[in-house]
Amino acid sequence: RPRVLSGIQPTADSFHFGNYLGALRQWIALQDEYDAYYCIVDLHAITMEHDPDTLRERTYRSAAQLIALGIDVSKSALFVQSHVPEHAQLAWVLSCITGFGEASRMTQFKDKSAKGGTERATVGLFTYPVLQAADILLYNADRVPVGEDQRQHLELTRDLAGRFNHRFGDTFRLPAPHIVAQTAKIVDLQDPTIKMSKSASSPAGIVDLLDDPKRSAKKIRSAVTDSGTEIRFDEENKPGVSNLLTIYSTLTGRAVADLEQAYADKGYGHLKVDLADIVVDAVTPIRERTSELLADRAELDRMLAAGARKARDVAADTLAEVYRRVGFVGRVR
Ligand code: TYM
Numbered sequence: 001r002p003r004v005l006s007g008i009q010p011t012a013d014s015f016h017f018g019n020y021l022g023a024l025r026q027w028i029a030l031q032d033e034y035d036a037y038y039c040i041v042d043l044h045a046i047t048m049e050h051d052p053d054t055l056r057e058r059t060y061r062s063a064a065q066l067i068a069l070g071i072d073v074s075k076s077a078l079f080v081q082s083h084v085p086e087h088a089q090l091a092w093v094l095s096c097i098t099g100f101g102e103a104s105r106m107t108q109f110k111d112k113s114a115k116g117g118t119e120r121a122t123v124g125l126f127t128y129p130v131l132q133a134a135d136i137l138l139y140n141a142d143r144v145p146v147g148e149d150q151r152q153h154l155e156l157t158r159d160l161a162g163r164f165n166h167r168f169g170d171t172f173r174l175p176a177p178h179i180v181a182q183t184a185k186i187v188d189l190q191d192p193t194i195k196m197s198k199s200a201s202s203p204a205g206i207v208d209l210l211d212d213p214k215r216s217a218k219k220i221r222s223a224v225t226d227s228g229t230e231i232r233f234d235e236e237n238k239p240g241v242s243n244l245l246t247i248y249s250t251l252t253g254r255a256v257a258d259l260e261q262a263y264a265d266k267g268y269g270h271l272k273v274d275l276a277d278i279v280v281d282a283v284t285p286i287r288e289r290t291s292e293l294l295a296d297r298a299e300l301d302r303m304l305a306a307g308a309r310k311a312r313d314v315a316a317d318t319l320a321e322v323y324r325r326v327g328f329v330g331r332v333r
Contacts, residue, residue: 005135005141015209017247024066026145046124083312090138146179186246187240189222211283226241245260
């Protein structure tokens, strides 16, 4: 069966609608047809300054949310990145075939280091995309479901895979990004010119899965639209309304064209009120299921341990092959 891999950072108390609609829904959809590996990337999460207890808590919260959303641990390997040491080991090898200039061109690094300047950014943040390439290549993933903001990292991953294969012989499969156009970039509710994100958005611009549903409903109702009146999908001229239509369509399965027709003679307020109800209905069970799962840490530990075992089976084979290909002498046991 073809393989799929993706990862998410445990850097917030809750995933937001960008994560959910842009990526996680695809994780869930793909797990039936693919051999799926889904990773909570705690190694990536320490590239920015962090608090250890918060990271631990957020890692559990991430696992609980993923399961609550529909990741089925009997089908997919759901695991914590640091439980599989091969990620860091392969990242080292890949960093030795990554150009300094090549890494310097990564826009996420430029964005994230913009505040303090490159002088204050860590080497870990700089090599972040190389670790991401290792995540993907360890499993020889065919597909990687992500949002638009990860496209450049996937291109780097393909470049590194191709370069390694060329230098050391065919080892890695080249992964294809799986980016669903309609939901590839969910935008901020208060500033529809920027993507919804933990670092850039104000709280009012983000819908969190685990937020009080009443608050989420209020955020939807106060979303920024435009001075017009027409409910029409037009990302260029009506990014706010288009974003609401995208969220509406994705949560209900109704086509955008269908919604445009249904709301043709109604106002923005009407659309927002309806969508607010839809959002409440969507998040309420997820929120409840997440808190149930969080009540039993031992069970979460067991599920994550099983995921790590499954992942390591594959990762250890890939790493052994890579070590052999680059000329490391095998350890005699
Ligand atoms: P992260 O943790 O920032 O985000 C997780 C996923 O959510 C998507 N996403 C969005 N999609 C649409 N609209 C948005 N506003 C939005 N915001 C976030 C992201 O594209 C991502 O798919 N570097 C990755 C984590 C990672 C990874 C990997 C991904 C580490 N290793 C290997 C894939 C494969 C990241 O920071 O995602």
